[in-house]
Amino acid sequence: xxxLLRPLFLFVTLYFVFARFLKVGASIPxxxxxxxxxxxxxxxxxxVTTGSVGAIVGRGDLLRKINFxxxxxxxxxSFSALINLFLNFIVIGIFMAITHVALTWSALLIIPLLAExxxxxxxxxxFLSALFVRFRxxxxxxxxIMQAAFYATPILYPLSRIPHQYAxxxxxxxxxxxxxxxxxxxxxxxxxxxxxxxxxNKLIWAIPLGVSVVVVVMAVTYFRSRSKYFAEEV
Amino acid sequence: xxxxxxxxxxxxxxxxxxxxxxxSSIKSAFTSLAKSKHRSLSETQHALKxxxxxxxxxxxxxxxxxxxxxxxTLLKILAGIYQPNHGSVQTVxxxxxxxxxxxxxxxxxxxxxxxxxxGAMLGFSQKEVAEMYDGIVEFAELKKFMDQxxxxxxxxxxxxxxxxxxxxxxxxxxxxxxxLAVGDADFQRKCFEYFRNLKKNHKTxxxxxxxxxxxxxxxxxxxxxxDSKIMMQGSADDIAVEYARLFSEGGNQESLDVGETRWGxxxxxxxxxxxxxxxxxxxxxxxxxxxxxxxxEDIENLVIGFSIKNATGTGIVGTNTKLQKISTGxxxxxxxxxxxxxxxxxxxxxxxxxSLAITEQDTITVCDWWEDALKFVSFEENPGPYVVSPExxxxxxxx
Numbered sequence: 001x002x003x004l005l006r007p008l009f010l011f012v013t014l015y016f017v018f019a020r021f022l023k024v025g026a027s028i029p030x031x032x033x034x035x036x037x038x039x040x041x042x043x044x045x046x047x048v049t050t051g052s053v054g055a056i057v058g059r060g061d062l063l064r065k066i067n068f069x070x071x072x073x074x075x076x077x078s079f080s081a082l083i084n085l086f087l088n089f090i091v092i093g094i095f096m097a098i099t100h101v102a103l104t105w106s107a108l109l110i111i112p113l114l115a116e117x118x119x120x121x122x123x124x125x126x127f128l129s130a131l132f133v134r135f136r137x138x139x140x141x142x143x144x145i146m147q148a149a150f151y152a153t154p155i156l157y158p159l160s161r162i163p164h165q166y167a168x169x170x171x172x173x174x175x176x177x178x179x180x181x182x183x184x185x186x187x188x189x190x191x192x193x194x195x196x197x198x199x200x201n202k203l204i205w206a207i208p209l210g211v212s213v214v215v216v217v218m219a220v221t222y223f224r225s226r227s228k229y230f231a232e233e234v
Numbered sequence: 235x236x237x238x239x240x241x242x243x244x245x246x247x248x249x250x251x252x253x254x255x256x257x258s259s260i261k262s263a264f265t266s267l268a269k270s271k272h273r274s275l276s277e278t279q280h281a282l283k284x285x286x287x288x289x290x291x292x293x294x295x296x297x298x299x300x301x302x303x304x305x306x307t308l309l310k311i312l313a314g315i316y317q318p319n320h321g322s323v324q325t326v327x328x329x330x331x332x333x334x335x336x337x338x339x340x341x342x343x344x345x346x347x348x349x350x351x352x353g354a355m356l357g358f359s360q361k362e363v364a365e366m367y368d369g370i371v372e373f374a375e376l377k378k379f380m381d382q383x384x385x386x387x388x389x390x391x392x393x394x395x396x397x398x399x400x401x402x403x404x405x406x407x408x409x410x411x412x413x414l415a416v417g418d419a420d421f422q423r424k425c426f427e428y429f430r431n432l433k434k435n436h437k438t439x440x441x442x443x444x445x446x447x448x449x450x451x452x453x454x455x456x457x458x459x460x461d462s463k464i465m466m467q468g469s470a471d472d473i474a475v476e477y478a479r480l481f482s483e484g485g486n487q488e489s490l491d492v493g494e495t496r497w498g499x500x501x502x503x504x505x506x507x508x509x510x511x512x513x514x515x516x517x518x519x520x521x522x523x524x525x526x527x528x529x530x531e532d533i534e535n536l537v538i539g540f541s542i543k544n545a546t547g548t549g550i551v552g553t554n555t556k557l558q559k560i561s562t563g564x565x566x567x568x569x570x571x572x573x574x575x576x577x578x579x580x581x582x583x584x585x586x587x588x589s590l591a592i593t594e595q596d597t598i599t600v601c602d603w604w605e606d607a608l609k610f611v612s613f614e615e616n617p618g619p620y621v622v623s624p625e626x627x628x629x630x631x632x633x
């Protein structure tokens with residue numbers, strides 16, 4: 001219930017501030033749905049990663065008493081967020097129906113995009129949870145990073161509104177790429193995807209995807225090497 | 235018992251780093267980087283050094299040691315919770331650790347929900363838990379309380395529920411850490427019953443404890459850990475004796491101490507002592523305790539006594555010359571007298587130890603007290619649960 005209402009309330013607030021008062025998205029058709037989709041995807045990432053920070057330490061009593069694969073803890077948190085994500089997608093579906101968003105076959109692209117989102121978020125979660133065992137101020141640092149990242153990702157504003165050289169930089173962030181691609185697939189083809197920012201260069205997708213792969217490899221290696229010692233260190 | 239080795243521990247060492255200044259944040263990681271040139275920030279504690287042993291299938295294996303000797307660390311390494319710094323542990327079969335009862339119990343959930351939760355942690359599917367649910371509740375005697383939140387349970391109720399769950403665990407190897415230390419007499423009786431069953435079913439059990447009577451009663455073999463090393467490996471009885479010796483070496487006793495399990499002012503000393511027979515399986519046998527007493531100075535009316543304890547430390551038989559209203563008379567220096575007591579075989583199946591003592595006539599000043607001086611064994615074909623087992627004759631006749 002609240003997992004549905006929270007993004008909805010945020011959406012209503014942001015919609016009035018940015019779409020009605022500031023008229024940020026005037027150039028974009030279906031801007032409310034465009035906005036909502038961005039918020040929902042970002043919320044998923046935020047829920048998984050911030051939830052994971054204290055996850056290992058929070059299960060300390062369990063870790064010290066029985067031996068089980070530690071990744072289960074993170075995976076479980078990720079799946080519960082995934083359920084929320086699907087509920088939110090139902091809301092998006094309703095909004096799309098109300099505002100007559102035309103669905104095309106490209107909507108199917110959302111599936112690989114969600115897979116990318118799931119894997120990328122999970123990797124960040126693994127990394128953070130393992131790091132937090134060692135460094136307990138990660139939770140504060142991550143809060144600050146998330147706040148900055150929220151504004152650095154084109155969620156509230158269309159990418160076309162910011163200077164081109166910055167747009168080029170921001171879109172390299174995997175979250176920005178995922179959100180823009182998802183909007184392109186579901187809401188409107190007028191969304192600027194990464195290749196459009198880079199003048200139609202399709203190869204540029206390799207950069208955010210490459211970043212994701214690097215994060216995944218690093219996180220898995222780090223988590224695996226540290227997980228043996230969780231019981232002692234939590 | 236087969237010869238199959240189910241746990242092999244080879245050259246296991248475990249160190250813990252004890253930082254003097256805890257680096258637990260990125261901030262302090264930076265600040266301590268600057269300081270670290272001045273002094274060492276941590277020291278290493280060797281919790282276990284070069285531990286080697288093997289446990290065979292069906293063995294009841296005891297791990298004993300004083301507080302802080304590393305036995306719980308060893309158990310955690312066996313359970314895979316800690317990783318050894320050196321060496322390796324190989325286990326065969328499904329291993330279930332009971333480091334603590336009721337792992338993962340959530341106080342906000344009801345008893346019923348906790349049963350399912352804990353069942354999942356013990357590796358049961360929801361269906362399996364549902365099947366044994368009634369049995370668990372009945373064993374825990376908590377039928378009325380299952381829909382209450384766990385936080386409203388008394389600690390005794392929680393432990394009962396947890397133990398009831400634990401007994402259901404299907405494991406080839408069980409690691410048990412001092413669960414017997416909690417609970418009332420009734421609960422402990424249940425624990426012991428459960429252990430007896432495990433033993434009967436030839437489960438492999440690794441048991442960490444301070445309770446020597448439990449070690450004697452259940453364990454086949456064991457190790458004694460002292461100062462992070464294996465001090466001794468052997469039969470349960472030997473381990474228990476060695477463990478007791480550890481404590482007497484600890485220096486808790488007075489200066490009169492002349493040995494590990496023997497003390498007194500030595501005005502008179504116990505000499506050659508025997509118990510006959512050393513083992514018996516015949517209720518018609520008569521046991522005799524014989525001891526030679528030598529006075530080291532002229533003294534009057536020494537009181538000489540003995541007591542026999544069973545493996546759990548319960549006193550079974552005991553008396554002394556004063557209680558029996560026997561005067562031992564005047565003793566000259568270096569005079570030796572032989573004292574003998576005879577009694578029927580009332581001993582239930584098990585191991586017994588005989589303690590001997592000489593005191594002055596006040597029965598308080600100890601001349602020579604010899605704890606566990608002698609040992610004997612009583613065998614019975616059909617052992618019962620009672621402390622003593624004299625020959626009982628039953629007659630049935632028509633009225």
